[in-house]
Amino acid sequence: MRKKEIEKIPYLGLSRVKSGKLVEYVAVTDIRQVGKEPCLFVEVYRNRKDTGEIPAVRIALTQKDFGSYFPESGTWSRGKIIGESWQDTEMIWMVGAGIQMSEKEAAERNVLQSPEDLERIKGFLKGIKAWKGLWWEYIEKKQEDIIWKERSERNSRRWERRKKALEERGANTEELPEQRILQYAEDNLFIREHRLYYKKHGARATVACSGCGGVTDRRWRPGQSYESQFEVKMEEPRMGLYGTCPMCGRQGKFVPQGKARTTERETRHLFLGQKYKGTGMVMRYIEVEKKWRLELTCGEKGLEMCGAGESLDGIEIARTYLEPGKKAKTDYHKHSRENGEDFWDDCNLYGLNNINIRPAPIMGETYGNMKGTFLQYSAMKEYQRAIREDINPVDYLERYLDTPQIEMLVKMGLTELVGELVKCHYGIVGDMEARRPDTFLGIRKERLAQLIRHKGDRHILEVMQMERRMGQNWTEGQVEQLAELGMGRLVEALDYMGIQKYLNRVSKYAGCGYGTMCSRASGRLKETAQMYLDYLGMRKKRGYDMTNSVYLFPRKLEAAHAKMVEECNKEEYDKRTQEVNERFQMIKKNYRKLRKRFFFQDDEYMIRPARDAGEIVREGRILHHCVGGDTYLERHDTGQSTILFLRHREAPETPYITVEIGTEALEIRQWYGAHDKKPDRDRMQKWLDVYKTWLKCGNAAAGGMEAGMMAAGA
Ligand SMILES: [Zn+2]
Known part of the structure; x- marks a missing residue:
């Protein structure tokens, strides 16, 4: 729009006020030359004697453009004469008036000065059809047309640009050898x-x-x-x-x-x-x-x-x-x-065939070609060599451009962490802007050497980050021991005791030390740490004095834990025990028979069937899993499957792992430790596999069982 020129053209003026109470606005039209283009003016005047020569709005329309000028505020608008829907917006000159009206009412309030005005509008906007016959409809349709044309031209210009860029990239790409x-x-x-x-x-x-x-x-x-x-x-x-x-x-x-x-x-x-x-x-x-x-x-x-x-x-x-x-x-x-x-x-979407770029071998000359480019310090070669598997170099390089610290991490040998970043797991980052590795990872400066020794192990990193968050200053040993325990709800324990005391206690209760690299010891430590936290939580919930060392440090954790579980649920628990013992009586009746068939022990573990339904309920409660539910009880009661308790021999009354085995085919249907987890998983799976073989071959092969168990333990 040639706004300045249009503003200079005098207003058409309202020749006379219209009679009729309802008429609020009168529109006057004319066609004037603006530059070399004919331009339709639609001026809307208030239907009052004091209106004078100044309209509420002047709408200017050429064949290709439009704009509305508001003399009162001296501003231009690109709004259409009415909004997207009749109900949404009033006519442009009434914006803000907040009047909602029907089209009929609107037509009574907003009129043209004379029939010639309508002819002028129709004549200027040839080809535009107004289905409802409202005079402003012609103008709105034309404005809509103009907007659509502009939009599609913009799109095709953008498409042209993309196509040119694509061609340009292609032309600058070397031949493939x-x-x-x-x-x-x-x-x-x-x-x-x-x-x-x-x-x-x-x-x-x-x-x-x-x-x-x-x-x-x-x-x-x-x-x-x-x-x-x-x-x-x-x-x-x-x-x-x-x-x-x-x-x-x-x-x-x-x-x-x-x-x-x-x-x-x-x-x-x-x-x-x-x-x-x-x-x-x-x-x-x-x-x-x-x-x-x-x-x-x-x-x-x-x-x-x-x-x-x-x-x-x-x-x-x-x-x-x-x-x-x-x-x-x-x-x-x-x-x-x-x-x-x-x-x-330049777009992947094409029918149903999306192209997926996956990790694959990278030709060696890639690294030579990288020299002298802005990626020459990306350390991709070192990374690829360190992780020893195929990578997706596009992912790696994109991450490197986002996070140039990756170079430093790779060169320090923290490849496991870089792998997380390449997978877009940015949760491990302490401060994206940091240049130093310790602040980048959110750990204490002194910790870096230790983290490097562990090749950027995630569990170690988590402990180190927690240490810094909590303002603690742990020893290297403590960090490694905590990582071995799994972090869990460690913070809770630290309300009652220092970190070293906690670590020592867990080790003592578990009966094994840290850092043995033995899966059984690690499993036992984790499970004990979890149980200890469980125990402390229950004590606190029951309102015990949490400064009393008798409560904080029970002599036997497992027994104390089981006692607390029962105490927490005593009433409800008694009722349920009684109920299931009555409903599922066969469990107790078959116990002797089943024990003969399923009982087994070696130096470390023993496994036996449940004595009665109540015992299964107790097992489920202490281990926080669902074996105490009716489904399992019923399957055991009717002989479809048998619930077995696998326990450490030194703590035969403490639930450890619960096993459901098919009574006929002797297939192990499921096994779980506390919280539906599988503690010491690989080892216990092997133990159970050997146990199953022993069951199937009949108890005669007991000698073979022991040999098998030793193999599993090794
Ligand atoms: Zn040949």
Whole structure:
């Protein structure tokens, strides 16, 4: 809009006030030249004698643009004559009046000065239709039209820009060294992946090798005759195993002729990073497909192998551009079904085929190409080498650009933590802005060396972060011991005692020390720490004096814990025990019989069935799991399954692990320790596996059981 020019044009003026009480506004129109363009003026006047020559609003419309000028405030607006919906907004000149009215009422209040005005509007806005016949409808529709055209032009300009940028990126991207990529894939991704198709007949076999393409017939079993001893032999072909081609010496997988598909294909992926525009990089994600084929011909005895071969093909499916100061941009290679052509697009969405960039091997030259780019200090090579598995370099480099501290962390050997960051787990960061590793991670400065020794172990880091948050100053040993316990609700215990006292107590109750690297000891420590916290919590809840050392440090934790559990739930517990013992009487009646069958113990553990239903309820309560529920009780009661208690021999009355075993098939349906967790998981699983075998083979093999248990313990 040529606003200044429009403001200079005198107002049209209201020639006379309209009669009729309802009329509040009168619109006057005219067409004037603004610059070289004809412009429709719609001036809306208050229908009052004192209105004079000044309208409430002047709406100016050309074929391509519009604007409304409010003389009172001297401001311009790009609002439409009415809002999106009739109910939402009043006409532009009544904004703020807060009047809601029907269209009929509006038409009575807002009128045109004369019928010529309507003709003028229609004539100027040719092609615009007003379904309801309201004069302002023409103007609103035209304004709507203009807005739509502008929007779609803006979109197509943006699309043009994107397309140009895409083309520009493509033009600045180096050629792919195709031969080199295929060679790399053959040597690194498809190692020994040749096919040795074979068909055995007696002591001989026909072999077709995809590596050299040859077909041969060889003896694989030495013959009886003197001559056959000297015949060149080959190893016996066996499906799925790898062997050596007797013709070319390549290694490949044996596939029997009968099982071979004529064409078999497999794909692998790799990354190649190249320089882009000097200091930037483009990380190219390439899919390599290997095809093996077996050639068959119709021979005397049916299908015969007459040749074999293989081929490699590569296709780049995505590339990510990384440039200083810019967001990473990924382009995707797509295939158009309409015209059958391949093309590049800067958007991944295309039909149902989304391209996923996953971790894959990175070609070695990537690191050489990285020198001199803004990524040369990303430490990606060191990181990749340290974690020894495939990474997604795009993820890594994007994270590095967000968080350049990654370089420092990798070089310190804190690779486990970098792995978390690459996965976008930023919860481990103390201060994103920090330059020093200790403040970045939110730990005390003195802790760094210890954390490095532990290669950035997450549990150790958590303890160190807690130490700093709590303003504590623990010893290295304490940090490691706390990490071994798992942090749990440690803070609660620290209300009652110092950190060292807590650690010592847990170790004493558990009956084992820290740092043994023994899974059983660690499991026991964790479980004891949890139980101790449980116990303290219950004491506090019951209102005991938490400064009294008798309550704080019971002589036997397990017994004291069990006692507190019962005390906490005594009434309810008694009622339930009585009830289940009446309802599920077979549990008690069958106890002797089941014990004979299921009881077992070795040096450390014992396992036995429940004595009665009440005991199962108690087990469930103490271990905080659901075995005391009716479902389990009923299954045991009716003999579908048996609930077994697995316990430490030195504490036979203390619940440890509860096992449900199928009474018929003896399959272990489930086993759980406290809080539905599986304490000392691997070891206890092995123990139970051996126990199950022992059950199935009958108790006769008891000697074997012990040997098995020892193996499991080792
Ligand atoms: Zn060969």
